[in-house]
Amino acid sequence: MKTRVTELLGIEYPVIQGGMAWVAEYHLAAAVSEAGGFGIIGAGGAGADFVRDQIRRCRELTDKPFGLNIMLMNPEADEIARVAVEEGVKAVTTGAGNPGKYVAMWKDAGIRIIPVVASVAMARMMERAGADAVVAEGMESGGHIGQTTTFALVPQVADAVGIPVIAAGGIADGRGLAAAFMLGAEAVQMGTRFVTAKEAVVHPNYKAKIIAARDIDSEVTGMSHGHPVRQLRNVMTREYLKLEKAGAPFEELEQLTLGALRKAVVEGDTVNGTLMAGQIAGLVKREESCGEIIRDVAEGGMKLLREAGMAFCN
Numbered sequence: 001m002k003t004r005v006t007e008l009l010g011i012e013y014p015v016i017q018g019g020m021a022w023v024a025e026y027h028l029a030a031a032v033s034e035a036g037g038f039g040i041i042g043a044g045g046a047g048a049d050f051v052r053d054q055i056r057r058c059r060e061l062t063d064k065p066f067g068l069n070i071m072l073m074n075p076e077a078d079e080i081a082r083v084a085v086e087e088g089v090k091a092v093t094t095g096a097g098n099p100g101k102y103v104a105m106w107k108d109a110g111i112r113i114i115p116v117v118a119s120v121a122m123a124r125m126m127e128r129a130g131a132d133a134v135v136a137e138g139m140e141s142g143g144h145i146g147q148t149t150t151f152a153l154v155p156q157v158a159d160a161v162g163i164p165v166i167a168a169g170g171i172a173d174g175r176g177l178a179a180a181f182m183l184g185a186e187a188v189q190m191g192t193r194f195v196t197a198k199e200a201v202v203h204p205n206y207k208a209k210i211i212a213a214r215d216i217d218s219e220v221t222g223m224s225h226g227h228p229v230r231q232l233r234n235v236m237t238r239e240y241l242k243l244e245k246a247g248a249p250f251e252e253l254e255q256l257t258l259g260a261l262r263k264a265v266v267e268g269d270t271v272n273g274t275l276m277a278g279q280i281a282g283l284v285k286r287e288e289s290c291g292e293i294i295r296d297v298a299e300g301g302m303k304l305l306r307e308a309g310m311a312f313c314n
C-alpha cells in the first residue's frame, strides 16, 4: 500500500507504532519495522546516553528504517535532539510541546520531522516550520492528550495543511485505519494495541489489564493543571481524582505519579502504577506478534476500503 507517508518513511504498510515512554523500547521498535511498519523508540523521560544505546541496539536487530520520539518536557530534550542527528534515525516524532527550535538541525541532517499535534493551529505552525508530516492525535489516545477527538481533529487538520496527516487515537484495527483514511489520513499511529505485542517488553500484568479493559475503563487525570493523561482506572487514579476534585496543589498530585509509569511497565504494579492506555483498549483481545498486528490492521483496512463502494451506495 502506497501513500505519501509510506514513501516518506520507506515502509511497506502505513502503520506507525507510537513512541510510548518505557513501552516503546528497542525490541518493540525493531519488531514493528521488521514487520513492514514504522517502529519508534520512545525517549520518554530517559537520559540522552540511554536513548543513544537504544538506537544502536535497535539497529543491530533491523536494517529497516525506524524513528525516535522525543517527549519535549524531558529535561534532556536538547541533548536527545542531537543524539537523533548523531545516530542518524530516519524520522523524529515529538510530543507534549513545540519542536520548532530543532527543525533546522534535523532538516540539515536529512531527518524526517513528524510532530504530534492535538490541534489545527499547532498543525499549521508545524507545517510552516518545515515539518514533513504531522500525527493528528485525538483525545481517545492514552498518555498525555489534547481536547479534540480523532474523528473531529483528523479531517480539520487534513484540510488545514498540505503535508501528509497520520491519524492517532482510538485506532486498533482495520476499521480504524479505513475510517482514518476516509477522514484524510495517509497512515495511522497506534499505541495501545502495540503495548500487548509479543515483542513489547512490558510486564504481563500491564498487558493483561489492557486485554481485560472495556470501553469505559480509562480515566483522565491532571485536567485541572493542564496536563491531562489518559490511563486505565485503578487505586492510583481514584486517589488522584479525589485529591484533584478537592483542589489539591499540583505538587501533591505529582507525588502520586512520580515514577508510576515505570512501576506499571517494569514492575507490573497495576494498583499504584500509571497504566496509560487509549479508549480503544476494549478492542484489544490478545497478545500477538507485531507482524500479526500490522497485517491485520493494514490488510483489514485495505479490504474495507476496496469494498467501500458497497451496499449503502447502491
Ligand code: TUI
Pocket: 021, 044, 071, 094, 095, 096, 097, 098, 116, 117, 118, 122, 137, 142, 143, 144, 145, 146, 227, 229, 261
Ligand atoms: O506526548 C504525547 N503523549 C504522551 S507524552 C507522555 S510522558 C508523560 N508522562 C507523564 C505525564 C505527562 C507526560 C505520555 N504520553 N502525545 C503527543 C501529544 N502532544 N499530545 C498532545 C500534545 C501536545 C500538547 C500541546 C502537543 C503540543 C502542544 O502544544 C504545546 C505548545 O508549546 O504549544
